[in-house]
Amino acid sequence: MGSKKELQAAIAVLGLCMLVFGCTKTAESENSKKQVKIGVAVYNEEDVYVSKICGYLEDEIFQYEKDHPGVEIRKKIADARGSQQEQNDQIDQFISLDYDLLLVNIVDRTNAAVIIDKATQADIPVVFFNREPVREDIFRSDQIYYEGSDAKQSAILQADVIADALEKDRSKIDRNGDSVIQFAMLEGESGHQDTLIRSEWVLKELENKKIPTQQIAGSTGNWEKNQANVIVRQWMKEYPNQIEVIISNNDDMALGA
Known part of the structure; x- marks a missing residue:
């Protein structure tokens, strides 16, 4: 996976984000920017590929805000350091803080159902990336997406x-x-x-x-x-x-x- 692939992955992930922004719950007044809170949960931020995707994602968010002055995107990255329990806790916190969207680079692909059910109950879309959940889990909700290489x-x-x-x-x-x-x-x-x-x-x-x-x-x-x-x-x-x-x-x- 070279840098071009990582850039394409970041663009694709952000593209999915834009698709689901219409479903976000954050209110927008006539005189203020629309604020969108994105929680990014990664399995290990030291992973070279994941780290580069996060860097490119930051660049793409900056460009999106520049092209859409009415939108302010607030992003927070949580590093699970290879622990699924840690990632579950981090996602629980994102949900409790009423984040608009979750981007999840899951630790254990067989654990996705737990995350999906909690996010669906809270009406928060989830974009899984790079590490594909079990396919049956992706179809548990119409607010679940996956972006990854072939x-x-x-x-x-x-x-x-x-x-x-x-x-x-x-x-x-x-x-x-x-x-x-x-x-x-x-x-x-x-x-x-x-x-x-x-x-x-x-x-x-x-x-x-x-x-x-x-x-x-x-x-x-x-x-x-x-x-x-x-x-x-x-x-x-x-x-x-x-x-x-x-x-x-x-x-x-x-x-x-």
Whole structure:
């Protein structure tokens, strides 16, 4: 995920915000700005991708206010530091303070129903982003939205890159000449839907392209550059000259690799 993707994600999230602003409860007088309070709940603000989305979201809010002088957007970010209980408490506080809109980067995607039911009861729209709740939960209310990347498409594009590289110069990829691609998989956070989908579909697409593969190693890098760096250094010691391709679930881990 490069900066362009993160900017697009932030714009898309803010675009959804604009769609639901018409449902907000904050009163607007003829002589005052319409104030909209947005509560942003993130699973871990230190996550590079999430941090960049929040930064771009700030920029987009600034631009929106500039283009719409009758609107004032007040945004507060709450960092759950990987704790679903902490995030639930933070969202409870947003609801008690009568926020107009919740943007939620959920810790545990199976916990969305709790958040959705509370927000729906309080008549507060929720936009989940980046970390997709269980799909059944998204349809619990017509005030629930999700914005995220197409993980399957990302995986297929990865397979395309490998296939193109093989076609261009097979000897650079298939170094041992056995017509099988020996690979190692750097996976994102365990249980994250993008981890599961990208890991599965990149291999399915390689199979569809009639490219035989053999997995030499695999590990969870939690989307983090430094963790990936440590993992790959260890792989280089354990499997010298055996790994021909490293498949990474995101750009940051790929940079670490």
